[in-house]
Amino acid sequence: MRILYVEDDPRSAAAVGEILGASGDVLVWEDNGSAALLRAGLEPFDVIILDRMLGDIDGLTITRRLREGGIGTPILILSALGRSSDRADGLDGGADDYLAKPFEPEELVARLRALHRRATGREHSAVILYGAFECHVKARTAFRNNRHLALSPKEFELFRYFMENAGEVVTREMLLRHVWKMDFDPQTNVVDVNIGRLRRKLEDGFDRPALETILGSGYRLLDGTP
Amino acid sequence: MIEARRSIFSRLVAGAIVLSLVLLAGLWWLTHQTVSTTLQQAAQAEVDVDLAGLADIYATGGRVELEARIADRIALTPMEGGAPHYLLADDSGRVIAGDLTTWPALDPTVSESGIIAIGANSKGFARAVQLGPDLRLVVARGIDIETPVLSGIAMAFAGGGAVFIGLVALLGRFAALGLQRRIGRINLAFREPQDGAGLAATGRIDGDEIDELTAHSGAALARVNDLLAAYKDTSEQLAHEIRTPLSHLDNRLVKALAQKPDTAIAERLAEARGEIRRIVQTLESLLDIAASKANRGDRSGLVPVNLSGLVTGICELYAGSAEEAGLELRWTIAPDVIINGDERQLGRLMTNMLDNALKYVPRGGQIAITLERGPVLVVADDGPGIDPRDRARIFERFYRGRLRGEETSGSGLGLALAHAIAERHGLSLTLEERETTGLGGAVFRIAAAA
Numbered sequence: 219m220r221i222l223y224v225e226d227d228p229r230s231a232a233a234v235g236e237i238l239g240a241s242g243d244v245l246v247w248e249d250n251g252s253a254a255l256l257r258a259g260l261e262p263f264d265v266i267i268l269d270r271m272l273g274d275i276d277g278l279t280i281t282r283r284l285r286e287g288g289i290g291t292p293i294l295i296l297s298a299l300g301r302s303s304d305r306a307d308g309l310d311g312g313a314d315d316y317l318a319k320p321f322e323p324e325e326l327v328a329r330l331r332a333l334h335r336r337a338t339g340r341e342h343s344a345v346i347l348y349g350a351f352e353c354h355v356k357a358r359t360a361f362r363n364n365r366h367l368a369l370s371p372k373e374f375e376l377f378r379y380f381m382e383n384a385g386e387v388v389t390r391e392m393l394l395r396h397v398w399k400m401d402f403d404p405q406t407n408v409v410d411v412n413i414g415r416l417r418r419k420l421e422d423g424f425d426r427p428a429l430e431t432i433l434g435s436g437y438r439l440l441d442g443t444p
Numbered sequence: 445m446i447e448a449r450r451s452i453f454s455r456l457v458a459g460a461i462v463l464s465l466v467l468l469a470g471l472w473w474l475t476h477q478t479v480s481t482t483l484q485q486a487a488q489a490e491v492d493v494d495l496a497g498l499a500d501i502y503a504t505g506g507r508v509e510l511e512a513r514i515a516d517r518i519a520l521t522p523m524e525g526g527a528p529h530y531l532l533a534d535d536s537g538r539v540i541a542g543d544l545t546t547w548p549a550l551d552p553t554v555s556e557s558g559i560i561a562i563g564a565n566s567k568g569f570a571r572a573v574q575l576g577p578d579l580r581l582v583v584a585r586g587i588d589i590e591t592p593v594l595s596g597i598a599m600a601f602a603g604g605g606a607v608f609i610g611l612v613a614l615l616g617r618f619a620a621l622g623l624q625r626r627i628g629r630i631n632l633a634f635r636e637p638q639d640g641a642g643l644a645a646t647g648r649i650d651g652d653e654i655d656e657l658t659a660h661s662g663a664a665l666a667r668v669n670d671l672l673a674a675y676k677d678t679s680e681q682l683a684h685e686i687r688t689p690l691s692h693l694d695n696r697l698v699k700a701l702a703q704k705p706d707t708a709i710a711e712r713l714a715e716a717r718g719e720i721r722r723i724v725q726t727l728e729s730l731l732d733i734a735a736s737k738a739n740r741g742d743r744s745g746l747v748p749v750n751l752s753g754l755v756t757g758i759c760e761l762y763a764g765s766a767e768e769a770g771l772e773l774r775w776t777i778a779p780d781v782i783i784n785g786d787e788r789q790l791g792r793l794m795t796n797m798l799d800n801a802l803k804y805v806p807r808g809g810q811i812a813i814t815l816e817r818g819p820v821l822v823v824a825d826d827g828p829g830i831d832p833r834d835r836a837r838i839f840e841r842f843y844r845g846r847l848r849g850e851e852t853s854g855s856g857l858g859l860a861l862a863h864a865i866a867e868r869h870g871l872s873l874t875l876e877e878r879e880t881t882g883l884g885g886a887v888f889r890i891a892a893a894a
Contacts, residue, residue, distance in 0.1 A: 229692055
């Protein structure tokens with residue numbers, strides 16, 4: 219992916235640079251809003267990462283100007299302002315995702331991948347196929363090796379989100395936000411327990427595992443083929 | 445805008461009209477009485493003069509002369525005042541002379557006077573005297589002249605009064621509209637505080653009371669707006685200045701972990717990262733509590749939220765975790781309970797209540813959630829409950845209860861934040877007495893604030 223990163227703190231920029239360098243992405247760094255607006259208008263990017271509190275123009279204004287200028291590149295706001303009201307400001311202001319510092323490196327990478335995937339339109343089809351799994355979005359039915367999986371409505375939502383991000387890491391925060399519409403972490407292990415239940419339904423009667431736990435960051439849907 | 449019935453200006457105008465009506469009626473009554481008394485006094489004076497003259501005539505000319513004079517006077521039409529009437533009679537009441545036909549109920553021995561009927565429809569002022577043995581006289585003056593005078597006065601009062609009250613109403617309405625417009629601007633500014641800054645410019649300290657009120661309101665609103673802006677700036681800067689270095693610190697720990705240190709060191713580093721997360725959560729919760737408290741009573745930005753759906757969803761989310769913790773989580777939710785609120789904050793409130801219950805209710809326990817119209821949301825459990833000494837302070841920041849053992853996870857802010865969110869929505873979060881309701885443990889009740 220080609221990523222534009224707008225951040226006035228060089229240490230944060232260096233840290234993100236290392237993370238994304240390791241995942242093989244190209245990072246273009248700008249340390250002020252005006253230069254970032256100029257560059258975003260001139261060059262194509264897959265994703266834009268914006269800090270909120272910049273020296274000249276704040277991240278929310280940049281988001282608005284980009285959207286007004288017809289630039290639909292997915293925007294992830296990466297900010298030290300992490301309260302749920304801050305997140306709402308960012309998301310209502312036109313950003314596609316919001317991540318607060320400090321963050322898990324895997325979380326950032328997973329979010330960027332998900333944003334990029336959504337922008338390239340792989341999730342809009344009526345039937346999502348991945349390995350042995352089938353997800354019929356309209357009919358709200360799920361299959362593994364053509365065998366119907368009896369999922370509750372919420373389990374189906376969860377399964378669909380995994381299918382939309384098939385093969386990639388999905389974090390707890392992503393699941394909370396997209397499946398349960400919550401932008402904060404409950405103190406109880408609710409996500410893990412719900413994933414555990416989904417996992418049992420996906421794996422019951424099959425030899426191969428369906429979900430892989432990525433320690434410290436989240437889960438990944440496996441293709442489930444023998 | 446306030447409806448006309450409740451507007452103080454409509455009431456002032458109505459009050460002025462009623463007061464004017466009462467004053468006019470009073471004035472009319474007073475005039476009526478005065479005119480009436482004056483006319484009667486005039487008639488009395490005429491009667492007394494006449495009577496004195498007739499008594500003289502009787503004394504000098506005797507009864508025959510008196511009869512002749514009475515006949516003369518009856519024949520004469522008076523230039524002014526009421527027509528005179530006479531009755532000369534003997535002690536048995538038999539008419540000797542005069543135009544009255546019956547003796548009125550007046551006692552001649554004490555020269556009694558009073559209003560008597562004259563003929564079928566007239567009234568008059570009369571006085572009776574005993575002129576001599578077996579001779580008594582009544583002299584009367586008609587006071588019918590009173591009626592046209594008084595009805596004239598009544599007409600004048602009715603006509604003039606109508607015009608007067610019309611003017612009062614018109615002027616009152618005009619003045620009220622002006623006041624209403626000026627007060628309305630102040631109210632509007634308080635309703636939409638963000639746009640209230642312009643108010644200070646239009647008010648003048650050297651104008652009338654409302655100008656002064658406008659100026660003070662504008663200044664107060666400007667101060668509130670400044671304070672809110674300063675508060676937002678400060679909390680944002682605070683969050684930024686603490687989270688950024690913590691983020692750098694976290695980064696170093698990530699890098700250290702990436703170098704695959706031995707297990708003991710890796711565990712310590714992971715714990716340190718956990719501590720960083722906790723500091724951040726504490727900071728956020730504190731700022732959220734402050735924001736909720738700052739916005740208490742402010743209904744702007746709140747939209748209808750389906751509480752039934754929200755609470756059901758969160759109960760379903762927690763069901764598995766409760767089961768794994770060996771707890772029975774039940775929920776009874778009335779359908780379509782809607783309140784004006786912030787959905788994320790209300791979700792936070794609900795999860796904080798459930799996090800709290802799941803943390804403190806021991807294995808094998810029960811947690812019951814009920815939502816009824818009102819809204820009334822009750823979170824009850826059969827856990828150890830809250831020690832009576834803790835009840836007053838349970839919703840305070842960083843307060844941890846006595847029965848909560850060695851449990852130290854969490855920030856000690858969950859219930860404080862829940863309480864602040866409830867208040868921000870005009871709800872109250874209270875701890876019920878354990879005897880009254882619930883399962884015998886802690887019973888939290890969220891309901892519309894009294």
